[in-house]
Amino acid sequence: MSADHGHGGGRRHPGLAEGLSLSEPALRLLAMEELLVEKGVIGGDDVRRVMDVIAARSPADGARVVARAWTDPAFKLRLLEDPRAALAEVGYPVASGAVLSVVENTEAVHHLVVCTLCSCYPTSLLGPPPDWYKSFAYRSRAVADPRGVMREFGLEVDEAVEVRVVDSAADLRYMVLPRRPEGTEGMAEEDLVALVTRDSLVGVGAPNPPAAES
Amino acid sequence: MGGAPGEDPIDRSEHRLMEWERRTGALVDVLREKRLINTDELRRGIEAIPADEYRRLGYYERWSSSLEALLVEKELLTTQEIGRRATVVGERWG
Amino acid sequence: MARFRPGDRVRVLPNVVDTHHRTPAYVKGRVGRVHALSGSFHDPEDRAYGGSGLPKRELYLVGFGMRSLWGRRYRGGQKDRLLVDIYEQWLEPAGQPIEGQVDDER
Numbered sequence: 001m002s003a004d005h006g007h008g009g010g011r012r013h014p015g016l017a018e019g020l021s022l023s024e025p026a027l028r029l030l031a032m033e034e035l036l037v038e039k040g041v042i043g044g045d046d047v048r049r050v051m052d053v054i055a056a057r058s059p060a061d062g063a064r065v066v067a068r069a070w071t072d073p074a075f076k077l078r079l080l081e082d083p084r085a086a087l088a089e090v091g092y093p094v095a096s097g098a099v100l101s102v103v104e105n106t107e108a109v110h111h112l113v114v115c116t117l118c119s120c121y122p123t124s125l126l127g128p129p130p131d132w133y134k135s136f137a138y139r140s141r142a143v144a145d146p147r148g149v150m151r152e153f154g155l156e157v158d159e160a161v162e163v164r165v166v167d168s169a170a171d172l173r174y175m176v177l178p179r180r181p182e183g184t185e186g187m188a189e190e191d192l193v194a195l196v197t198r199d200s201l202v203g204v205g206a207p208n209p210p211a212a213e214s
Numbered sequence: 215m216g217g218a219p220g221e222d223p224i225d226r227s228e229h230r231l232m233e234w235e236r237r238t239g240a241l242v243d244v245l246r247e248k249r250l251i252n253t254d255e256l257r258r259g260i261e262a263i264p265a266d267e268y269r270r271l272g273y274y275e276r277w278s279s280s281l282e283a284l285l286v287e288k289e290l291l292t293t294q295e296i297g298r299r300a301t302v303v304g305e306r307w308g
Numbered sequence: 309m310a311r312f313r314p315g316d317r318v319r320v321l322p323n324v325v326d327t328h329h330r331t332p333a334y335v336k337g338r339v340g341r342v343h344a345l346s347g348s349f350h351d352p353e354d355r356a357y358g359g360s361g362l363p364k365r366e367l368y369l370v371g372f373g374m375r376s377l378w379g380r381r382y383r384g385g386q387k388d389r390l391l392v393d394i395y396e397q398w399l400e401p402a403g404q405p406i407e408g409q410v411d412d413e414r
Contacts, residue, residue: 014234014307022307024300025275026234028282031299033241035291042244050240050247098253099347116216116332118257119273128239131228134273140218143334144377147384152224162387163374167216170330170367170393171349217334217378254356258328288358 057127061092062175063196065125066207070180071189079177080104092125100125104177105203109162112150112203113174114142122173126201133202143167153204176203184210235274242277251284259283310366310396316342317402318370320394328356331398335390339402340372346393353397366396 014022014030022030036042068090069076079086083100087093100122103111115121116139121129132138142149146165150157157163166174178200184192187210199205231239245251259280263271271279285291312318322337330352346369350361374388382388 014232014237022234022304023272023275025271025278026232027300027304028296029238029241029274029278030234030303031296032278032282032285032291033237034303035295035299036241036245036285039290041250041290042241042248046244047237047240050243051236054236054240054243099349101346114216116334117330118260128231131273132224132226135224136218136269137220137222137224140216140220141222141224142216143390144217144381145383146388149224153226159385161385162389163384164371164388165374165390166369167332167390167392169332170346170352170395172346172367172369172393216332252355254328254352254361255358257352258356261328 054123054127057123057125059126059196059198059201060193062122062126062198062201063193065090065092066177066196066201067189067192069177070184070192076104076177083175087125098122098124098173099171101172101174102177103164103166103174105179107161107179109164110157110203111174111176112142112146112163112165113168113176114139114165115168116140116143117167117169120168120173122175122201124173125175126198130198150204153199155205175201178203178207181207181209231274238274238277238281242281245281250288250290251281255284256280310345310348310368312342312345312366312368312396312399312401314342314344317404318342318368318399319402320370321398321400323398327353329353329395329398331394332392334377335370335372335392335394338372338377340370342368343371343391344369351395353395367393368396368399370394370399 014026033047037044065079065087069079075086079102083102087100105111119129119134119139121133123129138149143165146163147157168174178196181195184195195207195210197205197207200207242251242256246253256277260276262283263276263279268276282293282296286293317339318341319339320331320335320337346367348364348366351363351365352361355361369391371389371391374382374384374390375386377390
């Protein structure tokens with residue numbers, strides 16, 4: 001099909017690659033989008049515009065927020081008290097609707113986030129959730145055996161630490177504020193950003209340790 | 215789902231979202247912005263998928279199924295026209 | 309006005325309903341303690357059917373002891389807890405624990 005012909009015009013192949021056949025639900029989704037545009041229910045550019053917005057979000061945004069909280073105690077307090085306002089301060093307007101809540105890991109408490117009913121995730125800040133977050137295994141096991149789950153991810157939480165699993169069943173979306181790694185005293189905010197992993201923002205991992213001095 | 219018995223290891227591999235999956239997420243956001251659907255309706259639609267089908271479908275396939283049910287319920291589209299167009303879309307990208 | 313305050317013992321209604329709601333099955337009928345007030349939100353049980361979701365409903369982050377939820381199956385510390393957001397219409401006061409009985413929410 002030529003690029004200027006009909007609905008396919010200029011579009012990327014909707015699958016991963018040419019020749020990869022799409023499932024019936026995928027075809028029906030693409031059909032719905034076309035029909036909604038043709039009927040004027042949505043604009044022709046609406047979906048692409050929102051795709052670009054979504055594509056711009058990533059765990060790196062969460063990492064920047066965490067590094068700021070590690071280096072600015074007053075910001076950290078505001079982040080825990082009123083995440084929406086704190087995020088707006090650093091240039092992340094969180095979409096209306098879902099409310100972001102930030103839970104802080106300390107020496108005594110470790111948080112792990114799951115959504116057992118669906119797959120709620122702080123998408124407005126971190127981008128779409130990873131596949132495992134949406135899996136049946138994670139959603140069923142995280143609430144009943146969080147320590148076993150974390151161990152599978154390579155995170156051993158001391159028995160003396162209280163594990164708090166947060167099931168985001170309703171209208172809040174939770175992000176973990178992980179503990180600042182040992183040996184990072186004196187590191188600049190922009191260098192700390194690189195240590196914050198996506199998994200540490202969900203609670204299945206810890207931030208990376210600082211690179212050894214060379 | 216929560217606490218359902220099972221010791222299945224968690225598959226930690228990740229796939230890059232396909233173009234149509236990213237379109238699905240965006241389309242749902244657009245319809246939410248326009249207040250034509252809301253998150254709770256979408257969740258209801260996903261929960262209405264029969265258990266065996268729910269397990270068989272991928273994440274965004276469930277969204278597609280729920281969204282279709284909602285758009286038909288709200289009389290924005292019909293099952294028939296979606297089916298006809300899906301055939302055309304399939305032939306185009308085949 | 310929120311009916312419960314942080315620290316209140318609450319029981320999740322055991323109701324089995326076919327209509328859409330956000331209360332996970334594994335906490336139904338269980339006793340926990342209000343951890344925090346999460347705010348008030350449009351009622352998802354109404355919004356799911358195209359309703360306005362008004363009046364807004366209070367949402368609570370309720371804590372449950374892992375041991376009380378899963379018993380001896382639970383592999384982890386005594387203090388480990390589960391926190392879940394639950395709407396007010398799904399909660400009732402649980403009163404104080406009876407002396408000598410295992411405190412449900414620990």
